[in-house]
Amino acid sequence: MAWTDERIDQLKTMWEKGMTASQIADELGGVSRNAVIGKAHRLGLQSRPSPVKDKEGKAPAPKKAAPPPRRAEPAPAPVQHTPKPAAPAPQAAPKPAPAPAGTAPLAPRDPSEPVLRSIGPGGFLRQGPGDQQAPIPPAPPRRLVPAKPSADIAGKTTLLDLNDRICKWPLGHPGEPDFHFCGDPVNPGFPYCVAHCGHAYQAQLPRRDRRPPPPMPFGGPRVR
DNA sequence: CCCTGATTCGC
């Protein structure tokens, strides 16, 4: 079975809908679950909750050691028949002594220990598992006030002032503090005022009368 | 064992 545009589309839709690869393969027919997964990845679809792969930043408690190469790899250096080293080191990190009987079963957290918690969208702290009350937002709410425009462009036509009735001819260069736009009333039907239309639109001359273009002002367009 | 998705790699 070939991956026609139509079948690819079905795959995308079903995948994004949350169907499992098996279901999709079943629905499409003629392909295996693996084929569906392989295709999905090749299409760039990806990162659906996988049972085996979504761990990151969690307590690294590897049950098994580092994953060995699955395919035959160059064999490790031949092991000499040396005497086996001693048994692995004992306790790497001794646990703190258990709380003495009588203290609260739910031991309060050591304040000196930094608390790791995730940051939600917008920078808000997320509720931790043991938290009894909502964490305090990082910054107290304040009224948001528009930033004061730079004095350099006071009274000038900025990007935000542009509309279809004023001349959009740029004066200065983007990024410069006094960059602004002409702002005069437009020549009706054009984006510029009459004067700047004269710059923007030139009569088409007969080919033989064309002059080579004059050098650009200020040494030409800026290159960063 | 079943399921899942991820990954590798010969074709």
Place this chain on the structure above:
DNA sequence: GCGAATCAGG
């Protein structure tokens, strides 16, 4: 580019 084989967690 394709997908079987394989891995690894639930």
